[in-house]
Amino acid sequence: MRNLLVTICYKGTAYHGYQVQKNAVTVAEKVQDAVERVLGRREDIVGCSRTDTGVHANMYCFHMKTEHSIPCERLPGALNTFLPFDIAVLSCREVRPAFHARYHSLGKEYVYKIFNSRIRSPFWEGLAYQYPYALDAETLDRCAQRFLGTHDFRAFCAAGGDLHDTVRTITESRVAREGDLVTYTVRGDGFLYKMVRIMTGTLLLAAAGRLAADDISVILETGDRSRACRTAPAHGLYLNRVFYNEADF
Amino acid sequence: MRNLLVTICYKGTAYHGYQVQKNAVTVAEKVQDAVERVLGRREDIVGCSRTDTGVHANMYCFHMKTEHSIPCERLPGALNTFLPFDIAVLSCREVRPAFHARYHSLGKEYVYKIFNSRIRSPFWEGLAYQYPYALDAETLDRCAQRFLGTHDFRAFCAAGGDLHDTVRTITESRVAREGDLVTYTVRGDGFLYKMVRIMTGTLLLAAAGRLAADDISVILETGDRSRACRTAPAHGLYLNRVFYNEADF
Known part of the structure; x- marks a missing residue:
């Protein structure tokens, strides 16, 4: 199982914050939609932080475990094709399995x-x-x-x-x-x-x-x-x- | 009859350019709506230039003839109250009757x-x-x-x-x-x-x-x-x- 650390940015105006919620559109949900389109599986993504409704991010990180073999350098472009204009994937790197986007944030x-x-x-x-x-x-x-x-x-x-x-x-x-x-x-x-x-x-x-x-x-x-x-x-x-x-x- | 030179700025995304058109929402129309609310009359406004659909302006000028006695320093605030967020009046000054926002532009x-x-x-x-x-x-x-x-x-x-x-x-x-x-x-x-x-x-x-x-x-x-x-x-x-x-x- 690979563990990918993905960096994104987003304009939060249209979203009820980052984290997935029932009955409210969030950044994480849009990212998972794109992940599902690219990897063929709706992988769990674990964010570095919660953000409130309307808050923006110049840099936000999440980690995602996947069996998929897509090269890291191809993932940003592939995900961006399926993301709305107000969310962009900036980069991706493979990290060790135990890495956690929130717990390891300094x-x-x-x-x-x-x-x-x-x-x-x-x-x-x-x-x-x-x-x-x-x-x-x-x-x-x-x-x-x-x-x-x-x-x-x-x-x-x-x-x-x-x-x-x-x-x-x-x-x-x-x-x-x-x-x-x-x-x-x-x-x-x-x-x-x-x-x-x-x-x-x-x-x-x-x-x-x-x-x-x-x-x-x-x-x-x-x-x-x-x-x-x-x-x-x-x-x-x-x-x-x-x-x-x-x-x- | 007073002649007022008004400076505005606008984000053009939502508009079919500056100049009034039939069947399309434009910056000039929104400004005239606000003028009508503030001065009680839908005064003609004469812009310095046409701008295309989606084009923005950090500075745009128009002149407007009116009998209304509103002081120049009060007009921007009054108009801004009735303008949508993507148009703002920056300033107003009284000019001589013959001044024309387009013809006198250097x-x-x-x-x-x-x-x-x-x-x-x-x-x-x-x-x-x-x-x-x-x-x-x-x-x-x-x-x-x-x-x-x-x-x-x-x-x-x-x-x-x-x-x-x-x-x-x-x-x-x-x-x-x-x-x-x-x-x-x-x-x-x-x-x-x-x-x-x-x-x-x-x-x-x-x-x-x-x-x-x-x-x-x-x-x-x-x-x-x-x-x-x-x-x-x-x-x-x-x-x-x-x-x-x-x-x-």
């Missing part, structure tokens, strides 16, 4: 895109959060740095998330502006349910002057979620990278 | 976006021409320079265009790559029917080795359209700027 990087202009852009609709009020990227960046390090992020987990183990380590957390586009980049060993969107929402509260950088540290220390109560919309969020240890392949 | 700049990667991007679908074959931007740029200057562009006019006066002056014509995105920028005093798309298609023939830079000069000199026979698809094209003389306002 961490992930997300970017959250904010189109910050008084007037909405037709071109960023659905692809960035259109935020019309003044945003000082430097202030946001200073606040974002408070997330760096190992903290208990229970205040940044949405209701319905697992609160069993809420300690995470953030290794990158920065905000930068390029023209009207403000991007928050955050990298960590793992993320709680809606954590990046709540972190971004909290940064936007800071931008609006309703929170100071020190308040973010206080929220992290106390775990008081009532103060980190804004969740930025899903359509600004992109899973940007998934990290693995080459040795695990 | 020239225009277009950009043509090519997403040049072996694998299609879900995010550029409809917003760039997805071209999977090798493209050398420097070769294209050398070819593009042949368009500079004053030439008879009859070979670069699609059937149905007016062949009465086909001499145009191109003041900028360059190709640049940024990652997978190759952009052709062309500025001139005017453009024939589908001229930029045929110019781009010709550059792509050159990229494929089916035409040399010298051939472009020959086509311009002879007007032999049989050699400039490829029209790049509409959805990669953006009207980028419209130029006016400040004195004409």
